[in-house]
Amino acid sequence: MSQFPDFATLPFDALPPQPLQAGAPWATPEGIAVKPAYGPADTAGLDTLGGYPGLAPFLRGPYPTMYLTNPWTIRQYAGFSTAEDSNAFYRRNLAAGQMGLSIAFDLATHRGYDSDHPRVKGDVGMAGVAIDSILDMRTLFDGIPLDKMSVSMTMNGAVLPILALYIVAGEEQGVPHKALSGTIQNDILKEFLTRNTYIYPPTPSMRIVSDIFGYTSREMPRFNSISISGYHMQEAGATLDLELAYTLADGIEYVRAGVAAGLPVDSFAPRLSFFWNAGMNAFMEIAKQRAARLLWAKLMKAEFDPKDARSLSLRAHTQTSGWSLAAHDVFNNVPRTAIEAMAATGGQTQSLHTNSLDEALALPTDFSARISRNTQLFLQAESGQTRVIDPWGGSYYVERLTADLAARALEHIAEVEALGGMAKAIEEGLPQAPHRGSQRPHPGADRRRDPERRRRQPLQARDRRRDPGAEGRQHRRARAAARQAEAPEGRARPGRRGRRPRRPHRRCGRRRESA
Amino acid sequence: MADAPALTADFAAATEAQWRALVDKTLGETPFESLTGATAEGLAIAPLYAQAPAAQAPARAVPADRAWDVATLTAHPDPARANAEILADLRGGSAAAVIRIDPTGAAGVAIGSAADLARALDGVILEFAPVALDAGFLGPQAADWLAAAAKASPTALVRFHLDPLSAFAEAGASPGPIEAHLISAANTAVRLAETYPQSQLFLASGRAVHEAGGGEAGEIAFAAAAAVAYAKALVRAGLPMADAFGRVTLGLSADADYFTTIAKLRAARAVWARIAQACGADPTARIEARSSRRMLAARDAWTNMIRLTAAGFGAAVGGADSVILGNFTDALGLPSAFARRQSRNTQLVLMEEAHVGRVADPAAGSGYVESLTDQIARAAWTKFQAIEAAGGAVPALQGGRIAEAVDAAKAARPAEPRIIGVTAFPPAQETPVEVELAAARPAQTQPSARLPGPDSACPPLKPIRIAEPFEAAK
DSSP states (O other), X not given: OTTSOOGGGOOOOOOOOOOOOOOOOEEOTTSOEEOSBOOGGGTTTXXXXXXXXXXXXXXXXXXXXXXXXXXXXXXXXXXXXXXXHHHHHHHHHHHTTOOEEEEOBOHHHHHTOOTTOGGGTTTTTTTSBOOOSHHHHHHHTTTOOTTTSOEEEOXXXXXXXXXXXXXXXXXXXXXXXXXXXXXXXXXXXXXXXXIOOOOSOHHHHHHHHHHHHHHHHHHOTTEEOEEEEOHHHHHTTBOHHHHHHHHHHHHHHHHHHHHHTTOOHHHHGGGEEEEEEEOSOHHHHHHHHHHHHHHHHHHHHHHHOOSSGGGGOOOEEEEEOSTTOOSSXXXXXXXXXXXXXXXXXXXXXXXXXXXXXXXXXXXOOHHHHHHHHHHHHHHHHTSOTTSSSSTTTTOHHHHHHHHHHHHHHHHHHHHHHHTTSHHHHHHHTOOOOOBOGGGSSOTTHHHHSOTTOOOOTTOOOSSOSSOTTHHHHHHHHHXXXXXXXXXXXXXXXXXXXXXXXXXXXXXXXXXXXXO | OTTOOOSSTTSOOOXXXXXXXXXXXXXXXXXXXXXXXXXXXXXXXXXXXXOOSSOSSOOOOOOSSOSSEEEEEEXXXXXHHHHHHHHHHHHTTOOEEEEEBOTTSSSSBOOOXXXXXXXXXXXXXXXXXXXXXXXXXXXXXXXXXXXXXXXXXXXXXXXXXXXXXXXXXXXXXXXXXXXXXXXXXXXXXXXXXXXXXXXXXXXXXXXXXXXXXXXXXXXXHHHHHHHHHHHHHHHXXXXXXXHHHHTEEEEEEEOSOHHHHHHXXXXXXXXXXXXXXXXXXXXXXXXXXXXXXXXXXXXXXGGHHHHHHHHHHHHHHHTOSEEEOOOTTTTTSBOOHHHHHHHHHHHHIIIIISOTTXXXXXXXXXXXXXXXXXXXXXXXXXXXXXXXXXXXXXXXHHTTHHHHHHHHHHHHSXXXXXXXXXXXXXXXXXXXXXXXXXXXXXOSSOOOOOOSSOOEEOOOOOOOOTTHHHHHHO
C-alpha cells in the first residue's frame, strides 16, 4: 500500500487553474455567443465588475441591504370577473402569505367602456375584474386597508378613471392620498408596441402620462406613477436585448415628457418603476435584471443628470413568462415557473408574480394559486435565496452576459434615438420586435406529454378565465350605479365613469399580464 | 477584453465605506454582523462578495449533446412493475436507471436472483442506457446479476455502485465483519472490471451523512474517506491505482438550498482532485447527485415539486455527471406514474428549456459561491484528515466520530425551521396526492448478505425528515 500517501498529514492544496473547456459557442436568440466555459479572462477589463448595492449605477441592486432586510414582495396578479369574487380571492391570498395586491381588470374596463356598453358585449369579466363605478372599487377593496396594502393596478388606456376611483376608495376608508402606496401601469407606449389597449393617439396619451406624474408627485409620494413594461414585448416574442432596450427607451421618453411638462426630474423620476418578464434562459435573465439597472442609471445620468440618486435607480417588478407555459401536461409549468422565479430573484427584482400552472388555460384556482405563491415563499424561506446580495455577481459567465447584453441593448437604443426617440419611432412604425423564432418553445415537448392525457384531479381547467354569469350581474351593477348618479342629491355620487370615446377597431390582447 | 464598452464611466467608483454608511442607516441600531450568516457547520456567509480572482474548484467538462445523465430511481417491489417504470422513464427522456434492490420487497424491488433482475431489465439495452444498482450489503451478488444481464458485452454501461460503507453507516451494523464486506465487494469488482471496461465499480457516497442531518463538509469528508477505502480495497484486490480511482463514483445529495448544493459539489471536486492527484490518478471526479429526501414534506406534498426543482438546479449547476431526482410524493409512499413523470420532466425542463447545462460551472467567479466552495472544501479536508488519522472510514464510524459530527450539525439548525406548507402557511385543506399501493411480495429466493465472522456495529446514521416532527403535531 506504499502508493497511498498518509492523508492525515497531506495538506490541502487546490489544483492550479485548469484550461477552460473549448468548443462551439451556443448562439442565443439575442445574438450572443455563449461559450462552453468562462474564466477570469472573460471579464478582464469590464468596467461593470464590483460596485455596491444601493449606490449608483446600482448594478448589484437598488438598495444597500436588499433581501437581507426586505425580501422581494410576493405580488400575485389576479382579478376575477366581479369585484366580490376578486375581493374574496385577495383576502384569502393575503391570509396565506401574499404581501401585495395586483389587480387585473377586464377587457371592457381596459378599453374604457362600462359593462353595459354594446361594444364590449362578451368582454365583460374577461381576464379580470369589471369596474364600472365606485360601487365596484369599494367592493374590490372591502376589508383591505389601503394605507397598509400596496396595490398594483394594470391599467393603461383608462388610467384616469381607474386611478381616480382608487383614490376615492381610499378616501372612503379615511386614507389620505399621501398614504397610498402601489403602482399604476400607465405605460401607454408599450400599448402601441404590443398590447393595443390604448384609447387615444400617442401625443394626447403621453399628456395623460405626464399629468399623472405631476399629480402623484404632489399628492401621492409613495405611489409609483408608472410601470414601464418589457413584459409584453417578451411575451410577443422579443429577445431579451430588445425587451431591455425598448423598455428603457420608453422610460427615457416618459422622463422627457415629464420634463417637457415642466416637472423637475427629481420630482417624479424616483417613482418610476419597471416591469420585466422572466423567461426560461435562466442566466440571461439574471444578466438582464443586472444590466437594466446599470443602463437606466447611465441613460438617466447622461440626459438629465438628476441630483437625487433615486432618480438613477431602477426598481422592478417581474412576472414569470406566459410564453413558456404549456396548456397540456400543466404540472411541467411548476418547474418552469420555479426556475424563472429563481432567475428573477437571483437578478434581484423588487417584487414578483409567479404564474400559476394553469395560467395558460384559466384563472387560477385556490390550489394552483397556492403552488405559485408557495414557489416564492419557498425561495424566501427554504432555498437560501435571500442570504447574499447579488449572489451571481462575479460569476465569469453572468458578468460577461451582463456586459454583452448591456452593449447589445445600447445599440438598439441608439437606433431608436436616431429616429427621434420612442414616441417618434412608434409613429414611424419601428419596433416590430425580431422574434425568438424557432429557438423558442419546448424542445422535446412530445416526450414530456402525459400519455394518459387525463386531467389531473386538482386542476379544474375549463375556460375559467371568465365567470359566465358575471356579465349579467355586472350590467345590473352598472345600471344601479347610473341610477344613483342621477339621484337628485344627498348621497355621495358614486363617480361613475363617463362615456368613453369610441375606441377604434382594434382587438384587445387576451393574455393576462400584470403591472 | 478589448470589446468591452465603457458602461460606468459617468459614475465615480463607489467605495465600501459609502456602502457601509448606507447599510448602517438601513439597520439603525442593529449591528452589521446581523447580516452575516453561517452554514450548519459554522462556515461564514457574508452579505456581499466581490468577484473571486480564480475558480476554487476544477470545472466539469460538459458534454455537448447531453449536459448530464437524467437518471431515475425505481424501487417498486414488483420486478415487472419496476421494469415498466424503467421503460417508461427511458421512453420519456431519462438516460439512466437506478434500481434499488431489496429481496423482501419492503424497501426496494424484490429481486433475489439474476432471473429477477433480468425481469426488471427486460427490454433495457445496457449499451445505451446506463443502469446503476443500489443494493446495500447485497451489492456483490447484485453486481453478478447485473453482469449476467449484460452478457459480457464490453460496451455495457453498467454501474455496480458497490457501497457497503453506506449500508453499514445507515444500519449501524453489518451481517458479518464490515471489513469482510469491503474485501468481498472489491474482489467481485475486480473480477468484473475487465469484462466491463466502461463499468463503474464503487459508489463512494456521503448521502448517509446528509440524510441523517449532517452538514456539507461532513458529507464530503465521509464520501472522500469511503472513496479512499474503496480505492485501497481495489488496489489490494489487484487493480492498478489509476484504474481504481477512475472506477469510483462520488455520491452526494442535492437539496433545496441550492447555492449550498452548488458549492458542495464544487468543493467535492476540489477534494477529489487533491486525493487523486496525490495518488497519481486522474483528478477528474464523477459525481452522482441525488435529491435530498430529508427536505421532503409529507404534508402539502405539492410544495416538494418546487424543492425538487431547486435541488435539480443546484445539482446541474454544481456540475453533477448524473442527477437522480426523487418524486414529490416520496415522503408518502411509492410514486405514481404521474409523480415519476413530473420528476424526470423537471430535469428535462432544466436541461432543454432553461439551458442550465450550456456552460461548464456557471457559478465560477461568484465571490459567494467561490468563498463557500473553498470553505467547504477546506473544512471537508480537515474532517477527512481526522477520519484518516482515526484509521479510515470504518474505525471513524465505529468510534462514533461521524455520528457526532452529524449530531452537531443537526443541533446547529433552527429548532423551528420555516417549512412552507408545514410550519409556515399550512393549507386550510390538504389537496391529496396519489401514491402507489403495493403489497411487499418477497422474491422467491432470499439471498443472504451474511459473511463469516462476527457482526460489526457502529452508531447508526439514522435518516431524518426535517418536516416530520412538525407534521405529527398538526
